[in-house]
Amino acid sequence: MQLLRERIIGQDAALNEIEKMLHVVKADFSSPDRPLSVTLMLGPTGVGKTETVRLIADAIYGRPDAFCRIDMNTLAQEHYAAALTGAPPGYVGSKEGHSLFDETAIAGSHTRPGIMLFDELEKASNEVIRGLMNVLDTGRLTLKAGTKTIDFRNCMIFMTSNVGAQAAQQYLDKLSYLPEKMQALCLKRVPTQRIIEKVMQRKFDPEFLNRIDRSLHYQAVQHDALPRLVEIELDKLNKHLQHQQRSVHLSASAKAYFYQDHDIRYGARHLGRKMRTELEPILALYFLNQPEQFSLHLDCVDGQLVVLPEQAKA
Numbered sequence: 110m111q112l113l114r115e116r117i118i119g120q121d122a123a124l125n126e127i128e129k130m131l132h133v134v135k136a137d138f139s140s141p142d143r144p145l146s147v148t149l150m151l152g153p154t155g156v157g158k159t160e161t162v163r164l165i166a167d168a169i170y171g172r173p174d175a176f177c178r179i180d181m182n183t184l185a186q187e188h189y190a191a192a193l194t195g196a197p198p199g200y201v202g203s204k205e206g207h208s209l210f211d212e213t214a215i216a217g218s219h220t221r222p223g224i225m226l227f228d229e230l231e232k233a234s235n236e237v238i239r240g241l242m243n244v245l246d247t248g249r250l251t252l253k254a255g256t257k258t259i260d261f262r263n264c265m266i267f268m269t270s271n272v273g274a275q276a277a278q279q280y281l282d283k284l285s286y287l288p289e290k291m292q293a294l295c296l297k298r299v300p301t302q303r304i305i306e307k308v309m310q311r312k313f314d315p316e317f318l319n320r321i322d323r324s325l326h327y328q329a330v331q332h333d334a335l336p337r338l339v340e341i342e343l344d345k346l347n348k349h350l351q352h353q354q355r356s357v358h359l360s361a362s363a364k365a366y367f368y369q370d371h372d373i374r375y376g377a378r379h380l381g382r383k384m385r386t387e388l389e390p391i392l393a394l395y396f397l398n399q400p401e402q403f404s405l406h407l408d409c410v411d412g413q414l415v416v417l418p419e420q421a422k423a
């Protein structure tokens with residue numbers, strides 16, 4: 110939780126729910142015939158849903174990719190549903206029992222839970238949702254060929270979805286024309302969560318929704334979170350540079366360069382991309398031309414990033 114709270118900004122309510130879920134998993138109260146937990150993460154794009162799962166994997170296994178991820182978008186069409194559970198008997202590949210599942214990541218170990226992420230749940234076809242319901246119910250999935258069963262009973266299942274995020278944003282946009290007091294009153298009467306839940310109920314059957322232990326509502330990234338997000342991205346970049354004993358430092362105005370015009374509708378993802386695509390070429394050129402240098406300091410002058418000369422750094 111310490112790692113999550115340091116690295117996920119502006120999602121306190123969701124993180125508090127994750128903490129409760131982790132306590133229950135650790136206390137080992139869950140039914141032995143279900144997955145350890147089933148958590149649905151809702152919210153707009155680029156607000157930290159997948160990042161939360163990556164950080165949980167990092168905290169438990171020391172690797173942010175130590176989980177099985179299936180992007181439901183790739184299974185959107187009915188005829189791809191077989192990709193989830195392998196080929197049916199008699200088809201090419203059925204004997205091998207291959208599927209998209211990474212069984213080691215799902216199984217976990219005697220002391221550590223497996224982690225599974227179904228991304229973009231709203232894109233899954235009805236057939237895939239039916240298959241998934243079985244997993245949430247019994248903690249097991251039998252591959253189509255009938256030769257193998259994947260066991261999710263020691264696994265924390267996470268699902269992400271943007272469903273309802275657009276409707277919630279449209280509702281907020283409409284409210285923004287009202288005076289502040291009226292806005293607060295409307296949000297008290299009809300919170301955005303209720304809008305999202307209504308869309309959810311239209312999209313998914315109650316049988317499916319009833320099998321979810323927790324729905325977490327991730328909020329849109331706010332402007333005041335941006336400076337901290339820039340720091341986090343800079344830390345990530347410096348972690349990579351550490352392998353070459355190198356580092357990059359930004360002045361306050363160079364940091365502001367990255368977030369001041371950032372459009373928060375796109376969440377935090379573009380911020381990280383902008384930092385990488387703009388900083389990496391500058392770093393590459395600097396360190397290639399001056400291999401004897403180990404740190405680079407950048408400032409922003411007239412809206413342009415500039416390398417600070419050696420004497421200015423002190």
Ligand SMILES: Nc1ncnc2c1ncn2[C@@H]1O[C@H](COP(=O)(O)OP(=O)(O)OP(=O)(O)O)[C@@H](O)[C@H]1O
Nearest residue numbers: 116117118153154155156157158159160377378381
């Ligand atoms: N609240 C946040 N705190 C810290 N970093 C964040 C946050 N939200 C997003 N990020 C950064 O943005 C990147 C994209 O976020 P993430 O992958 O979690 O998106 P998402 O919410 O799962 O959206 P999508 O539905 O589009 O996948 C992350 O790698 C992370 O660096």
